[in-house]
Amino acid sequence: MTTNTLDWTSAWNGRLSQKDEQRHAARCEELATHLYKELDDNKLPFINLPYRKQLEKELLEHDPWLQSFDHMLLLGIGGSALGTRALQRAFYPEQDMPNHTGKRLWISDNVDAGTFEEWLKCLPTEKTVVVVISKSGGTIETIAQYFVVREWLKQHLGDAWTDHIMLITDANSGYLREEVNKLGARSMPVPDNLGGRYSVLSAVGLVPAAFLGIDWKALLDGAMSVGDSLCKRECSKHTLQNHPSWKIATWAKTLMEEDYNILLFFTYIPTWASFGDWFAQLWAESLGKDGKGSTPLPAKGVTDQHSTQQLYLGGPRDKGCLYLTCPNQPEGMTFADDLPEKWNYLRGEKFGTLLQAEALGSRMALTQTETPLVEIKVGKTTETEAGRLIALLETATVLAGWLLEINPLNQPHVELGKRLANARLGASGYDEESKQLEHFLGREPDIQEF
Incomplete structure (x- = not known):
């Protein structure tokens, strides 16, 4: 059976302490009860x-x-x-x-x-x-x-x-x-x-x-396997506390408490890189309320090792990292035996081994600079594993919102820009927004050419 794992070895780096995880456990019984009620009411x-x-x-x-x-x-x-x-x-x-x-x-x-x-x-x-x-x-x-x-x-x-x-x-x-x-x-x-x-x-x-x-059925199967234990009548504090989504949520809450205000989503599965963009909306729109939340930042390995990782390693210590990998990806073509001597270590190797080496090197570099990092490792890149990943992150997001004492299911501030745009287009029923637009557009301009 293919194994999907969360590696917590480097999760409590920097200013974090694993004692914080135990502190959040005090709310587990309360939130387990709330979770089951929300499920029963078809709210999740x-x-x-x-x-x-x-x-x-x-x-x-x-x-x-x-x-x-x-x-x-x-x-x-x-x-x-x-x-x-x-x-x-x-x-x-x-x-x-x-x-x-x-x-x-x-x-x-x-x-x-x-x-x-x-x-x-x-x-x-x-x-x-x-x-x-x-x-x-x-x-x-x-x-x-x-x-x-x-x-x-x-x-x-x-x-x-x-x-x-x-x-x-x-x-x-x-x-x-x-x-x-x-x-x-x-x-x-x-x-x-x-x-x-x-x-x-x-x-x-x-x-x-x-x-x-x-294979959309496999996507659904994968998702349901993650939520299955949470949906049973015997779901309890202990069920939730042992669920990986709870652990991600409490870790993320601790990051925010310690002023790690950026959450990297670093993907070392090239074809899955767009899940970073999906996660960015999920996390930002769910948790960015009441002055709370953290900024999700998608990154693609190995591309962003050569663009933004300088900041991750040498910049402010304000970032945690979810690090998505898979050891079983296409190996690709084999390097020829007549490579120049300088590159002789590549002779006979598969092109895909470079990705695995870069993934390890980048993860080690982040760890050595004390970036709190959780590695999400999927055993295979199939629809089942993708369904599991989607469900894991969605559930963790909801739990993180509850820990922050905000509603992770609404998006009140998204509506403001929509209302102003509708007023600009001349839609009726936006009198207040029209006044705001008139004031905004009537300001004295301060413009410089470049």
Whole structure:
């Protein structure tokens, strides 16, 4: 059996003390009770996946239709895109290879008018399915893209355009749900109480995964294996205290208490590097409230050894590190025996051994500079292990939020920028924001050319 492990050997470096972990244990009984109540009330569906049976049924029903297309254009932003991109790059990397002729996933997760227009010029409409993702059904960036794509489909396909769309949104309310009801278009629900950054293992991430042929059932199996012990009736203080997600949460809380305000997510699995971007949103949007939280910083090995690691090793001692590795990665080609004498130690070695050596060297360097570091080692880079990693980090994030005494499931400050943008666009109902905009834009400018 493949083993996935957390290595805590270097976790309590620097200003940290393992006694702090024991101090946080005093809250374990309280939070175990709270966890089980939240699970019972279906407030944490990303842990126990109560929607799995219906999700599997609907995915299997839609799969023949999905497979009839060569291209998928996904309209979504933030949690509607980051997890999907991580899955594509981890388990369908051939899309980014030279001369690829198979299926392609195009993720439009920004307001980039030039790129978007070029995509619509080049994509073959008759072989493209458009998937629109917004839990609320009112995300302005996604809805604006939908309005443009809707006209593009109508122009090329006429009345058949609705056969080329799927809307993934709230089951009961919102503009996209109204569109589903009006058009009779295909749709799948975002389950209740499932925020975007926690939604990758729902229709949000698994519809594109199914389209690409990724083993989405294994992703779900992996996730459920992590949360299984927490979902049982006999879940107790001792169950939670022995769970790896609790240990990550208490370690992260201790980091913040000791002014380690940056949490590196250093990935030494090249195809999994985009999980760093997914984690950054998960951690930042969940914990950055009430003046609390820490800044997640994705880093890719070995690339960032040659860019930002100078700061990690020689800069302020304000960083902890989650360090993602796998010992069983492709070894690649063998170096020839006629290498120059200076490089003779590479003769007969596999190219992939360089990655493992760099991963060890970087980890040792961080440890020697007393950076608190936890190594997350997955035995294999399969969908099952990815599902386990996703569930581990999601659960740890929630527990860290509770330890910080904030709500890790909302994002109140994200809404401010949205309201101001809507006011700028002339939407009604934003009188206060319009006043703020008038004041902001009316300031005396202080501008310098460069």
